[in-house]
Amino acid sequence: MGALTVRLPASLHEKVRDLAEEEGISMNQLVMLAVSEKITRLDAEAQFAHLDALERFGEAVAEEEGAQPDELMEELLSQAGDEEPREGDRRPAEAK
16 A cells, blocks of 8 residues: 655645544545545546547447437447446436
8 A cells, every 4th residue: 555645734634634533434544535536536527428429429420321329329338348337327417
């Protein structure tokens, strides 16, 4: 496991300490969870952006070839595998 020293303003440090205490975890665990959640969110947003780009590409190709965009998207998605979405996976606009 790597080590990282982070300098926080006193007000933010106090909020981290208070929240960690409320949650019953260490400040280190709280920061680790926060970083993990942020990375997961950014990864999901990148995946959704990729899917949106594929959809736009599929629509453009369909216009060129006269195919139906939905049929082309189904073909593209069939190549993506059959893994079920994980709990909480949503497009960023749908997340609340």
